[in-house]
Amino acid sequence: MKIDGSCHCGEIAFEAEVDSSGLRLCHCTDCQRLSGSAFRANLRAPAAGFRLLRGEPRSYIKIADSGARRRHAFCGNCGTPIYACSADDPVSYSLRIGTIAQRAAFMPVSQIWRRSALPWVDELAKVPANEQG
Numbered sequence: 349m350k351i352d353g354s355c356h357c358g359e360i361a362f363e364a365e366v367d368s369s370g371l372r373l374c375h376c377t378d379c380q381r382l383s384g385s386a387f388r389a390n391l392r393a394p395a396a397g398f399r400l401l402r403g404e405p406r407s408y409i410k411i412a413d414s415g416a417r418r419r420h421a422f423c424g425n426c427g428t429p430i431y432a433c434s435a436d437d438p439v440s441y442s443l444r445i446g447t448i449a450q451r452a453a454f455m456p457v458s459q460i461w462r463r464s465a466l467p468w469v470d471e472l473a474k475v476p477a478n479e480q481g
């Protein structure tokens with residue numbers, strides 16, 4: 349499926365060809381901190397179908413315990429996270445679902461790092477809710 353997305357300020361825009369079952373949730377502490385949120389929802393996009401349409405993201409290289417280098421790309425103007433990928437010769441991009449125009453069309457197919465999930469993530473339906481702010 350073809351998707352497109354952009355950062356909050358609009359300086360960065362991209363398009364990609366993705367698998368409709370490519371959405372995964374990550375509850376690891378790196379994703380919590382790097383996203384500034386409770387967990388991160390990542391949509392896998394093969395490198396061959398990913399294209400930047402506008403702008404050049406800044407990036408932060410995270411070095412894993414294994415020594416693997418991962419590039420976290422974000423808009424240098426508004427700070428929106430755009431993708432993560434291997435720092436060298438990426439074969440795929442991990443796109444951030446909130447940046448994608450068609451985001452409501454995807455349902456997560458798995459969750460990883462549940463051991464660091466915040467304790468309330470399965471209780472959202474019980475939280476008092478309004479349709480708007």
Ligand SMILES: [Zn+2]
Nearest residue numbers: 355357423426
């Ligand atoms: Zn931006």
Ligand SMILES: [Zn+2]
Nearest residue numbers: 374375376379
């Ligand atoms: Zn993670």
